[in-house]
Amino acid sequence: MQSAIGVGLIGTGYMGKCHALAWNGVKAVFGDGPRPVLVHLAEVNEELARQKADEFGFAKATGDWRDLIADPDVDVVSVTTPNAFHAEMAIAALEAGKHVWCEKPMAVALADAERMAAAAQASGKVAVLGYNYIQNPLIRQLGTILADGTIGTVNHVRLEMDEDFMADPEALFYWKSEASSGYGALDDFGVHPLSLLQVLFGPVTRVFAHLSKPYADRPTREGPRRAVETFDTASVLFEVGSDISGVMALNRSAWGRKGRIVLQIFGSKGSIVYDQERMNELQLYTASDRSTEQGFRTILAGPQHRPYDRFIPAPGHGLGFNDLKIIECHELLNAISGASARVIDFSTGLIIEQAVHAMFESHRRGGWVICG
């Protein structure tokens, strides 16, 4: 295995910084794999690029992302720009022979996502999406519990994802309320619970969705209110795997919810509940417990839940959101080194995007739509 790998980072916002933190920490956390060398950082504003390169520890900075992609010292490119730019940048990077780590969702238009998956396929390079929630050691544990048959055959699943960044009806109209940004909650963050579904149960097969707008219009800086074009809530009935019925509810106007992703999984021998706002806890109920002592048990994350042990040897001390990105980065490096890796690559990501678009189509038609 190579001892170092050259890293390029495009974008320095929320996710750009998150990638930067992962690249800075991954070697010290895991100890194995190549040492990431932070080679090149691109940001649309060159001065900002230089400042962020200094902060994040990158050697070079540029205002033109194409410079970065042309840089022969760069082996892997983090794409963390707004969704509309993903396709162009990711495809260019792949075509330049770089591995790609691109934030989710893949793209606004399904056609773009398809082009990205095709480019990844053609390149032979590793192309991974930033679905970090699947990296939580307790989500892995959840998968193990399912695989062990501890809760028997799963027959019903519920998903919720709620935040409140769109909850204030008097917040100014901004790009997330524009149709050009996508459908709304569905693609904005519905892809996160869908990534969990995908990893745990495989592709969604059939969907019925209904989207709604909590607020018809919003104030603008200029004065007059402007009609909201996207849907801040989405409610979906679906089927997944072999005969598992499901419900998914999304709301980005849910006052008080900050990073809630709730999974409820019901099986023939037990149940599992997970809430991302308490990401270091997993609830498990097993029907085989003594009748007077049955109950949902709250499993606290600990070193027995790999790779928690790489971060902290003591149980119950708590991983954070950014730690999930470090795990994701390590899985990306595993994939690059040819080892088996827990990632959602562009081809699997495309399945998630197809489900999202099928849901919107279902909403439009008012009936069930078959996915894929």
Add this chain to the structure above:
Amino acid sequence: MQSAIGVGLIGTGYMGKCHALAWNGVKAVFGDGPRPVLVHLAEVNEELARQKADEFGFAKATGDWRDLIADPDVDVVSVTTPNAFHAEMAIAALEAGKHVWCEKPMAVALADAERMAAAAQASGKVAVLGYNYIQNPLIRQLGTILADGTIGTVNHVRLEMDEDFMADPEALFYWKSEASSGYGALDDFGVHPLSLLQVLFGPVTRVFAHLSKPYADRPTREGPRRAVETFDTASVLFEVGSDISGVMALNRSAWGRKGRIVLQIFGSKGSIVYDQERMNELQLYTASDRSTEQGFRTILAGPQHRPYDRFIPAPGHGLGFNDLKIIECHELLNAISGASARVIDFSTGLIIEQAVHAMFESHRRGGWVICG
């Protein structure tokens, strides 16, 4: 106001006993209203009738419920028999000039529920359904919070109701798996969350439902497995009130859930969450709190939440499930005395039944169905 009221009770099972406890306790709890005189108890087995009359404190016992209805000392009749008998008994009682307190749901067939509502209308008597969850002081408080505008305009609602009495796939086939018992979770207990919706937001206007069977068949005492005919889960998209979008998920095969009814209500200024398994708690989030100190607050039931004060003067000491029935009984007595009362009468109950049947129709057709 009359100083006493004669009570007849038909049925002595789960709900029969629950009514009996309410009739025994209501005067001591509330202090006001007529004293219930426990006149007559009917049970299909006359010996059991006599035993239960002794236990519950009823003066007379009969194996023929028509005796009870013919008893001139009986002013009000509790109907707590299996759903299939509700229509016949309730209508007979109303026609005999008795007030009726009938358990939910009204009937298996919509036509029966319609006949019951018509009979109540024709009789001029009070005809009330046993929707006890609406009587929780915290559900009243929830209504007050909504009416006060504390969480602004409601735009999205979620309901869940889950129990696990059908969760064991190896439990013997019994009548709840027969089509003659109804649709399954939908009418078996879906009417409970619908009663909450009705009281808080009015009638459901449009529904899309999907029912499913966690287990295709069940063992029988005779040996061969028998195909399950009812649906233990139901997932519903709906609209209620003025443009409130909603999701309802029901599961009577939900391992670990015992009496769960969860309501999540999202408004333009805040959110409310309620879980029946913690029926003495209500969660409230208000966006107007200081930004660094915002959070869902857990309101513990206390005497400030009427009529908790009639049970216990100290806060946080906890009402129980049976206490809700005492409150319901008191509201029934209020209605009989001509005072305003918080009840779901047969005409409102019919609206709930219509919604249930619309949901099944939607499931059958695979599309939206307009209610009412």
Add this chain to the structure above:
Amino acid sequence: MQSAIGVGLIGTGYMGKCHALAWNGVKAVFGDGPRPVLVHLAEVNEELARQKADEFGFAKATGDWRDLIADPDVDVVSVTTPNAFHAEMAIAALEAGKHVWCEKPMAVALADAERMAAAAQASGKVAVLGYNYIQNPLIRQLGTILADGTIGTVNHVRLEMDEDFMADPEALFYWKSEASSGYGALDDFGVHPLSLLQVLFGPVTRVFAHLSKPYADRPTREGPRRAVETFDTASVLFEVGSDISGVMALNRSAWGRKGRIVLQIFGSKGSIVYDQERMNELQLYTASDRSTEQGFRTILAGPQHRPYDRFIPAPGHGLGFNDLKIIECHELLNAISGASARVIDFSTGLIIEQAVHAMFESHRRGGWVICG
């Protein structure tokens, strides 16, 4: 067994009503035992006595409790008056050949409690104290778990009891701040957690206590502030059973706590946590669970936890505070009928009172005090 038992009730406040509800409901709930006949009610104000007799269903009313004790139709007397009156009334009732059901604590002065225990002993009658929290089916389950050895040998225990009825520093000075009412939180409600300790582990053997006053003085109706004479908080180190170390913290000025009684029990194979504010839940951790799936499980009360089943056949539906009094009433009737009963009688109650006084003595001396 006799088919009926004559009941007298002295006092109609918080606990008086609670006893009345129990006497009204016990037969219908349990089905067995004699029917309580509500014979005589005494209240210091005769008009109030008549009104409450009507509400609670008692046949006779009196303004003089000695009339009630002299009533030959009364077999058992509920004593629910302020603590200062317990000794005189309970002793008079016992001497008149009545069984006694007296609210806790026994008395303000230890000498009075001793006289009560002696009178009970001399009378040969049943004399039971109103320690209702020990009647929770989940507290029985807790005892079963301990007895089964599920958590091994217990080595450490923590108790907390907190309410906030004294938390407002500007609330008027009233009798609970007077030294004549007792020590403060210690005897006012510390006896409740001590009753749980007694039932689960036996007598406390050694104590070290420190009491404190959150507020030095309080306003009076007359104007000038008056020095507070009682201690609203108490913190106690203790030993109980064979080498179990313990900590108990009490606070009746604990804003936000309404009826909190928390028990934490640590053993060599597991732990148990109970919180009275969620009285239908019990937390159990067993070290023998699989390492990746260990966690505190939340046991929801259900019919498998006797005698929950006498109230409700379905699990997770919730008992209330008043239901515990009905169970206590049933245990009292068991004791009267000569059956084994789960009660704290006057002799065991005296052990609790002695512990309380030892705690105060320890506070006064600043050192450990041996109990009993």
Add this chain to the structure above:
Amino acid sequence: MQSAIGVGLIGTGYMGKCHALAWNGVKAVFGDGPRPVLVHLAEVNEELARQKADEFGFAKATGDWRDLIADPDVDVVSVTTPNAFHAEMAIAALEAGKHVWCEKPMAVALADAERMAAAAQASGKVAVLGYNYIQNPLIRQLGTILADGTIGTVNHVRLEMDEDFMADPEALFYWKSEASSGYGALDDFGVHPLSLLQVLFGPVTRVFAHLSKPYADRPTREGPRRAVETFDTASVLFEVGSDISGVMALNRSAWGRKGRIVLQIFGSKGSIVYDQERMNELQLYTASDRSTEQGFRTILAGPQHRPYDRFIPAPGHGLGFNDLKIIECHELLNAISGASARVIDFSTGLIIEQAVHAMFESHRRGGWVICG
């Protein structure tokens, strides 16, 4: 301000790695301050030193920590070795003109802690202890709430710290059960809750403590059981600040508790509860809320709680245990740069150590001991 700072790290165990992660991440997280240059790593085994230097990104490795202290490129030394070595290493580093970041507790013997504080004082260098829990943004928020008077005047405090790494009675005897390691839970981790007390309320003034041994002896590899010399539980009554009464309970044999540090703070206008196992949540009750809507609110950490915003711009996404160390590292750098910093330096650390020793003295004497 200097643009870079040379870092030396002694020790590569649990805390050594934790420091390494902090040094790797601090610049990218905060953006400001000097860039840490990872100069020199010392580990007792030279081969391990080289391996860890590679993993953690340090340029040089040594098997002799004195080499590291002699290295002129090192400006600040992380001391993360077992407690017995802290004094010697920290003092040597200070005398060599290095800043020191030393893990807690300072030392086993009080005299060593005193020498460390004196050396820090004499050196004029920054000497900071690794009390990371005080760095939680929500603990800062807690301090702000107190300072704002939101819960009025604090009068009662409770602390608990529990883990279960000593809970198995059949785990082999090891150094933590030897008297040479210290007193047990008291100094092993009691210093953590004491650090929170110190930051929020200042020095503890008076203590009464009782220590106990859940297990008298433990098996040894050699066969015979060996008597345990340390105390796995400690229960303490104390006073802090101006007349605040307190209780502290520690247990390192508490099955099911993994990283629990619970604080309960009661004031004249409200209460606060914090639990380290849910380190992204803070509970606040304010008596000024409307009476029907009062309750403990669960505040979720977000960017409004500085410096959460440096890690994640979105609320409710969760910091982890290691993130607290990054904040601590940043505060250390602030201190080095002469800015105001939230740290526990050696002189404040000594106050905590004195309290611990006073507690043990109190246990020995069975009476109150004045601190300091």
